[in-house]
Each structure stands twice: as structure tokens, then as C-alpha cells.
Amino acid sequence: MSFKDHGFAMFENIVDKRFCDDLNARMNGLGQESAGSRRMLDHDWCRQLGLDVHATLANQLNELSDLRVVQCTYFHKSPTSNWLVTWHQDRSVPVASRVDSPELTGWSTKEGMTFVHGPDELLAQMVAVRLHLDDSLDANGPLRVILGSHQAGTLSNEQIEALRQYNRDVPCLVPKGGVLAMRPLILHASSKSTSQNPRRVLHFLFGPENPRFGLAWASIS
Numbered sequence: 001m002s003f004k005d006h007g008f009a010m011f012e013n014i015v016d017k018r019f020c021d022d023l024n025a026r027m028n029g030l031g032q033e034s035a036g037s038r039r040m041l042d043h044d045w046c047r048q049l050g051l052d053v054h055a056t057l058a059n060q061l062n063e064l065s066d067l068r069v070v071q072c073t074y075f076h077k078s079p080t081s082n083w084l085v086t087w088h089q090d091r092s093v094p095v096a097s098r099v100d101s102p103e104l105t106g107w108s109t110k111e112g113m114t115f116v117h118g119p120d121e122l123l124a125q126m127v128a129v130r131l132h133l134d135d136s137l138d139a140n141g142p143l144r145v146i147l148g149s150h151q152a153g154t155l156s157n158e159q160i161e162a163l164r165q166y167n168r169d170v171p172c173l174v175p176k177g178g179v180l181a182m183r184p185l186i187l188h189a190s191s192k193s194t195s196q197n198p199r200r201v202l203h204f205l206f207g208p209e210n211p212r213f214g215l216a217w218a219s220i221s
């Protein structure tokens with residue numbers, strides 16, 4: 001089965017483990033050792049990292065080749081900054097400004113950025129690339145996904161419940177320096193960490209050059 005059918009895929013050794021250590025030190029230097037930040041593309045080094053990861057991964061993942069990086073979120077799960085997320089799809093995309101259209105709902109502002117629920121047609125083209133800066137282990141709250149759950153577009157609460165009941169979920173145990181690539185519409189969740197080991201991730205979101213629907217991406221490279 002492929003990324004197209006599963007809605008996710010894991011890749012090892014996309015960046016060097018020592019480079020992950022440098023990134024972790026850099027993030028501590030930025031004071032971003034707490035839960036995280038959605039504004040990582042404000043940093044030139046992070047924007048460049050998004051380009052580098054794209055260049056490496058596009059050889060192995062066709063679906064990424066025509067896309068560009070539109071956002072990066074840093075997640076730092078640890079014993080002192082711990083959380084769980086219940087089953088959901090990622091529908092919010094970062095845009096330059098609000099556009100009045102009946103097709104566009106779910107507007108929000110977070111960390112000074114404007115988000116809207118992307119129409120399914122847009123979300124179906126997008127790919128999230130989670131670069132793992134630590135080993136993701138059973139005990140440190142890895143992301144879990146439900147195979148193929150991205151295929152039906154936006155799901156109702158009842159559909160989410162049914163998919164959860166009748167499908168096995170898969171823990172995404174990605175080694176440090178590896179990547180989990182996923183469709184934003186795949187159902188995913190994560191548990192609290194029960195380990196001393198941190199689970200740090202840079203979550204890059206890639207979208208088509210033109211998001212259409214009168215929208216423009218929040219960040220222009």
C-alpha cells in the first residue's frame with residue numbers, strides 16, 4: 001500500500017542525528033523549550049530547512065514535489081510540557097488575510113497568524129512533514145494514525161467515532177532524523193508521554209503554490 005492509500009509514510013535518515021542535536025540546542029536558545037510555536041518560518045534557518053527537507057524527500061515522495069512550505073510548527077513534548085490530543089483531522093491552514101466566501105469557514109487567529117479551514121479540495125493536496133528531532137517511542141506520546149482515514153474528506157464526529165471503533169490505529173515510531181509524512185486529513189491522535197525522553201518535532205506544512213479560493217498563503221518565500 002502506498003502513501004496515496006494509507007495517507008502517511010515514514011522515512012528514516014532524512015537529516016543527520018548530530019544536526020538534530022544542533023537544532024535542539026538552537027531551539028533551547030530561542031526559549032522554545034516549552035510546548036512549541038506555530039511561527040517557526042519566521043526564522044530564516046527554518047525556512048531553509050523546509051527547502052532542504054523538501055529537496056531530499058521529494059525524490060522519495062512524489063506527492064511533495066510540486067508543493068511549497070507554508071508553515072512550520074515546533075512541538076516539544078516532555079515531562080514538564082505534556083499533552084494528549086484526541087482523534088482529529090488538521091483542517092486549519094495559515095493564510096495572509098481573511099476572505100469573505102461561503103466556502104471558507106473556521107476562521108481563527110493564533111500567535112498573530114490567520115487560519116481558515118481549508119476546503120477539502122485544498123487539504124487533499126497538502127502534505128505535512130514531521131521532522132523528528134528525537135526518537136519517537138511508544139512511551140513518549142507518539143502520533144497515532146488511522147490508515148486510509150484521509151480519503152473521505154472532512155469527517156463528522158459520528159464518522160470519526162465509527163472509524164475509531166472499527167479500525168486499528170498505528171503508532172508512528174519515527175527515529176531521530178526521520179520523517180513522518182502525512183495528509184492533514186488523516187485521523188490522528190497522541191497520548192501523554194510517560195517517559196523522561198523528550199519528543200521534539202518540527203511539523204512542516206506543504207501546499208500547492210496557489211491555494212485558490214481567493215486565498216494567499218501567510219508566508220511568501
Ligand SMILES: O=C(O)CCC(=O)C(=O)O
Nearest residue numbers: 075085090143188190203
Ligand atoms: O504532536 C502532537 O502530539 C500533536 C500534533 C497534532 O495533533 C497536530 O499537528 O494536529
